Amino acid sequence: MTFSDHPIETPVRPGSPVHGFGTLAVHAGSPHDPSTGAVIEPISLSTTFAQRAVGEPVGAFEYSRSSNPNRENFEKAVAALEHAKYALAFSSGSATTAVILQSLAAGSHVISISDVYGGTHRYFTQVAKAHGVKVTFTPEIESDIVRQITPDTKLVWIETPSNPTLRLVDIRAVATQAHQHGILVVVDNTFLSPYVQNPLDHGADIVVHSVTKYINGHSDVVMGVAAFNSDEMKQRLSFLQNAIGAVPSAFDSWLAHRGLKTLHLRAREASTNATVVAAALEASPHVIAVNYPGAESHPHREIAKKQHRNGMGGGMLSFRIKGGKSAAEKFCQATTIYTLAESLGGVESLVEVPSSMTHAGIPKDQREAVGVFDDLVRLSCGVEDAQDLKNDVLQALEKAVVWPKITNGLNGISGPA
Numbered sequence: 001m002t003f004s005d006h007p008i009e010t011p012v013r014p015g016s017p018v019h020g021f022g023t024l025a026v027h028a029g030s031p032h033d034p035s036t037g038a039v040i041e042p043i044s045l046s047t048t049f050a051q052r053a054v055g056e057p058v059g060a061f062e063y064s065r066s067s068n069p070n071r072e073n074f075e076k077a078v079a080a081l082e083h084a085k086y087a088l089a090f091s092s093g094s095a096t097t098a099v100i101l102q103s104l105a106a107g108s109h110v111i112s113i114s115d116v117y118g119g120t121h122r123y124f125t126q127v128a129k130a131h132g133v134k135v136t137f138t139p140e141i142e143s144d145i146v147r148q149i150t151p152d153t154k155l156v157w158i159e160t161p162s163n164p165t166l167r168l169v170d171i172r173a174v175a176t177q178a179h180q181h182g183i184l185v186v187v188d189n190t191f192l193s194p195y196v197q198n199p200l201d202h203g204a205d206i207v208v209h210s211v212t213k214y215i216n217g218h219s220d221v222v223m224g225v226a227a228f229n230s231d232e233m234k235q236r237l238s239f240l241q242n243a244i245g246a247v248p249s250a251f252d253s254w255l256a257h258r259g260l261k262t263l264h265l266r267a268r269e270a271s272t273n274a275t276v277v278a279a280a281l282e283a284s285p286h287v288i289a290v291n292y293p294g295a296e297s298h299p300h301r302e303i304a305k306k307q308h309r310n311g312m313g314g315g316m317l318s319f320r321i322k323g324g325k326s327a328a329e330k331f332c333q334a335t336t337i338y339t340l341a342e343s344l345g346g347v348e349s350l351v352e353v354p355s356s357m358t359h360a361g362i363p364k365d366q367r368e369a370v371g372v373f374d375d376l377v378r379l380s381c382g383v384e385d386a387q388d389l390k391n392d393v394l395q396a397l398e399k400a401v402v403w404p405k406i407t408n409g410l411n412g413i414s415g416p417a
């Protein structure tokens with residue numbers, strides 16, 4: 001038997017994939033083209049599909065906004081990797097968030113962790129309330145959830161790890177409490193990818209991703225996805241996917257599916273690299289603190305060991321640099337391999353200052369309450385060589401922290417630009 005005879009679809013039952021992650025990543029949702037035998041699926045650009053008679057399409061498709069072969073194959077692959085029955089793809093991670101929030105009735109209440117991604121915070125505070133959904137934020141959701149619940153609470157929104165402080169949430173602890181009140185739990189799994197963490201296995205009801213990040217992995221597609229097990233949710237969210245129309249193109253679906261096939265290789269390498277870089281930062285006298293869930297020093301390390309594959313830390317980390325905002329900015333300009341840019345999860349390493357970039361929209365007092373200070377630098381470790389990334393970070397620290405001090409102390413003597 002070969003995969004071409006029996007293409008791997010979703011797992012036999014949710015939560016019990018019959019194949020390992022790498023095998024599913026390569027083969028799930030990837031049938032060989034029955035007419036040509038093409039091993040890689042063709043890109044199906046047609047917006048519409050012929051019908052034999054009125055209401056009798058030739059195949060499974062009618063119109064590309066409603067469904068498309070490339071989108072459907074990608075959705076099957078993500079469902080398999082997230083141990084879900086269903087997945088639905090959207091035009092961005094933000095569109096995925098919007099559709100889930102719009103699935104709630106007016107008057108609904110949502111509880112979110114405080115340090116959510118800035119765009120999610122913007123949607124929660126500036127858009128959701130326009131259609132009557134109220135969101136409250138809490139920094140300690142495991143202990144605070146019961147106090148936050150009201151009769152209108154319908155959803156809990158978690159990011160674990162959170163962006164950019166890499167705090168972890170015990171999904172099982174939150175889901176157990178939420179389910180006692182009939183509340184659904186959504187986990188944004190963007191920072192780890194399905195390779196490192198499968199939130200549905202820990203009790204979440206919906207897992208969402210900005211596919212733009214690790215799942216696509218090559219910084220050339222903006223896309224989102226939600227995966228879940230409930231048939232009722234499938235009906236509701238598919239309806240909104242079609243009615244709102246925030247769907248990815250066939251080409252983007254094809255590219256993201258191609259990226260997904262190497263997710264396990266990229267996620268492993270990125271995690272190894274981040275571990276090396278985090279250790280180098282922790283040992284540096286120029287660093288105040290490092291946030292990395294793979295480090296034994298991380299306050300939620302025990303959650304990482306329970307929730308992450310082999311206790312891996314993932315490819316993301318952040319750290320506070322000595323010298324404040326100006327040192328943070330100098331650091332980002334001094335790196336030569338890490339590129340100063342927003343986003344994360346690509347094969348190339350990126351660096352940014354969240355307080356002035358990705359999280360600039362969150363008021364300063366709220367930011368700082370959850371640890372997003374002006375001196376916080378966020379690193380997305382790519383798949384370059386660990387030693388090169390470590391050397392890059394160490395030389396940038398010298399330029400950002402040490403040489404400016406020498407310049408200040410000794411008039412006329414300056415370090416390199």
Ligand SMILES: Cc1ncc(COP(=O)(O)O)c(C=O)c1O
Binds near residue numbers: 094117159163210224
């Ligand atoms: C954790 C997280 N969730 C959601 C999003 C939004 O995704 P997108 O940019 O694809 O809309 C991002 C974007 O950076 C993110 O970091």
